[in-house]
Amino acid sequence: MELLTQPFNGSLGNRLKELLRSGKFNELNIAVAFAKNSGILRLINDFDDFLENGGKINAYIGVDLGGTSYEALTALLPRTTSLHIIHAETTQSFHSKMYNFVGEDEELLIVGSNNLTGGGLWTNLESSLIISIDHKDNAPMQERFYQYIENLESLDNSCMSIKEQEDIDRLLQNGYIEKEVFTLIQQNSKKNKDEKNTNKLFGDGKSTQLPRLKTQSEPQTSPSPQKPEPVAALNFSIPASRGGDTIWFEARAMTGGSRNILDLSMKSLLISGNPQGTAYDIGESNYMSGAVKFFGIDPTNTLNHKDITINYNGIDYNDNTILFPEGSKANGTWRLQIKGKDASGNKITEVLNLAGRPYLPHKIISFTKIKDDYYFMSVFSESQLNFFKKASWLLAFNGSTEKARQMGIIRND
Known part of the structure; x- marks a missing residue:
């Protein structure tokens, strides 16, 4: 016993x-x-x-x-x-x-x-x-x-x-x-309201962290095969986003033939929140590191790419790629290609194609971190945007101008 x-x-x-x-x-x-x-x-x-x-x-x-x-x-x-x-x-x-x-x-x-x-x-x-x-x-x-x-x-x-x-x-x-993220939003919205009206009487307890799970092939970030990785990048160490935290995106139309490509900003214009002293602090007033930082990538090292696993509706889809595209179709920002396959070879794009119509456009798409290369994805109606905004620790544009779509980071404390 x-x-x-x-x-x-x-x-x-x-x-x-x-x-x-x-x-x-x-x-x-x-x-x-x-x-x-x-x-x-x-x-x-x-x-x-x-x-x-x-x-x-x-x-x-x-x-x-x-x-x-x-x-x-x-x-x-x-x-x-x-x-x-x-x-x-x-x-x-x-x-x-x-x-x-x-x-x-x-x-x-x-x-x-x-x-x-x-x-x-x-x-x-x-x-x-x-x-x-x-x-x-x-x-x-x-x-x-x-x-x-x-x-x-x-x-x-x-x-x-x-x-x-x-x-x-x-x-x-x-x-x-x-859905798990929506429950987190409700809890954070109540917490943000309560903290404005309450003096804290207790401490933070014993510091603990969720386990970092080793992956089968590390490191997770690998250089693009077309170009050698610059020497300056070899010593780069990035503080990873905390396990359990969630990032969400206003999807709008999206790009790609299956409308499965999500832009990830290099640099984001802040709407609210304070990133000072965190992994998102870039030392510039009114700006934070872009959305790609949430996935553990240095936004400035555009020669790198990273494959992540996305768990969607209980199924793992491997080899979804984050990269900085080049060529005539590049738009100067990182991209997440939601294109993975499950263990049987089924494509996530097929699951996200309902009656011949892509499901992701004009939705809110969230990713919750489980480990460095493993995230679970949830999809919500655009009508719930205000709920996401109110619950976000950091609220920003998914880009450096107000023309960009909105994004936010929700802490799971």
């Missing part, structure tokens, strides 16, 4: 990753109140490998208090053997936080306060009891856990089995869940 007090003596997220890869277990049962992409996407490779090796993952997730997002359930659906939503149409909340590993020789039960979110698994002050279930002395413990799962499934209409994406879409359409 072990008491894990996060973050003082480790994180539950790292412990789950170790257990999933230990080879000791063939079943994981999850019963949690909240699930967010910030937690799931940091476990996504571990989940996939666990399933590929013959394991089973059963998840029971709550949707109370806005704690579970559309993107999280979308990402979980193909990575679970069974997925259930627990909800009562009363003031009663589903508030369990349990993780149960089952193997041929041993079982493990984790009970505590950790939700399936980035904060719950890594950065929040959380505590959990890790109980090794000995077959001789603690056998009834596993039986009681299974009995709890049976009790949940016996709740009839308060336990919904999620079989396909349409089930998740129905939860979104009926207001039981929101």
Whole structure:
């Protein structure tokens, strides 16, 4: 038996990753109140490998208090053997936080306060009891856990089995869940309002960070094959944007044959906010570093390019390229080519083409950072622009003049 007090003596997220890869277990049962992409996407490779090796993952997730997002359930659906939503149409909340590993020789039960979110698994002050279930002395413990799962499934209409994406879409359409970025906007808008009217009485707690996840091929930024990288760029070190932060863009018409190319400014004219002392500070009044900085690229080193993975609706699309184009079609700004393919070779441009019409133009497109080359993308109606503007820590034009489209950065504190 072990008491894990996060973050003082480790994180539950790292412990789950170790257990999933230990080879000791063939079943994981999850019963949690909240699930967010910030937690799931940091476990996504571990989940996939666990399933590929013959394991089973059963998840029971709550949707109370806005704690579970559309993107999280979308990402979980193909990575679970069974997925259930627990909800009562009363003031009663589903508030369990349990993780149960089952193997041929041993079982493990984790009970505590950790939700399936980035904060719950890594950065929040959380505590959990890790109980090794000995077959001789603690056998009834596993039986009681299974009995709890049976009790949940016996709740009839308060336990919904999620079989396909349409089930998740129905939860979104009926207001039981929101897109993750929109929830963040609502929280930041309330926080900005409260901070204007409240004196802070407490400190900032213990400093923690979400884990930096290593990629398979580093460095992520590579020189263009057409030109040698200048010597000056070899010693360049850029402070990366913080994990979990979100950048959004007013898309308007977009460019490219599939309307899939998004301009990323080298330099941005500020509308509001103060970048001083941050990665976006360029030492010029009324200006900040351009949008390309969010993706970890030096805006002035135009010889570089970078491939990123975009998670959209729970699927990873690799090889979306950020580059500074040259030639007759260049417009003097960086570009993100949203052109990636999934593991089966399906193109994201095909997914974003609805009934022969590109989906992205005249929308708001957001990217939330998971790691240096991995972001999840969400798409919103232009009509929600004011909500995004009010929630932004930095609000600017995606260019150096007022003719450019608007963009903003939302902090996930």
